Amino acid sequence: MIRVLLWKEWHEHKMRLLLACIVMGLFTGATYLQFDRKPVDTMNTSILLGAILLPIFIAMGLIAPERSQRTLGTLIVLPVRPWMIVMSKAVFGALCVVLPVVICTVPLYMIAHDAMKRDMLETLWLEISIALIMLTWTAALAARQPTATRVGLVGIGIAIGSLYFNGMIHMFHVMDGGANLLTWCLILLAYMSPLSPMNSFMGMRELDPTTVLLT
Secondary structure, three states: OHHHHHHHHHEEEEEEEHHHHHHHHHHHHHHHHHOOOHHHHHHHHHHHHHHHHHHHHHHOOOOHHHHHHOOOHHHHOOOHHHHHHHHHHHHHHHHHHHHHHHHHHHHHHHHHHHHHHHHHHHHHHHHHHHHHHHHHHHHHOOOOOOOOHHHHHHHHHHHHOOOOOOHHHOOOOOHHHHHHHHHHHHHHHHHHOOHHHHHHHHHHOOOOHHHHHHO
């Protein structure tokens, strides 16, 4: 059954993944030319799209379409454990966020000077970390939103809060090690909190499928 869930998510997200790769590639290429072919500056700018806007776009297609298309009730009554449903969506959500970023980073990394490559790897880690945090928290807080538009609004709110939070980190001069620890804490908190996607689906399994279809 897990294979069926994975195939379902692949069928639903393959076009989103392709679109994300194309948009991310075009944005990276245009930014590279804008910054006079400087790979590091290009990566720093691509964080805006790859780490903030892209996760919101992907989160909009994880759960909300199941509600709007009235397929969530059918998904819940399948003979699988809720964590399998969550895991299949989390895997493809993360894939659609991380893969475009990595694909666009590889050419920049290959043409960069050796002295820049370490900074580029650190920037890549930062971009992926922010993207996963954005995806996780947007999916968690918007798990019960009925439309993709509302999910997007939640994601924008989280992005604004993240920018404020990032400013607070720099204000208090958090060291790199502390920032990395804080990143992992935010990711774990998102999955372990009462608002997490896991707990949302755990609660859904106790609902009447008919009620879910009508909400």
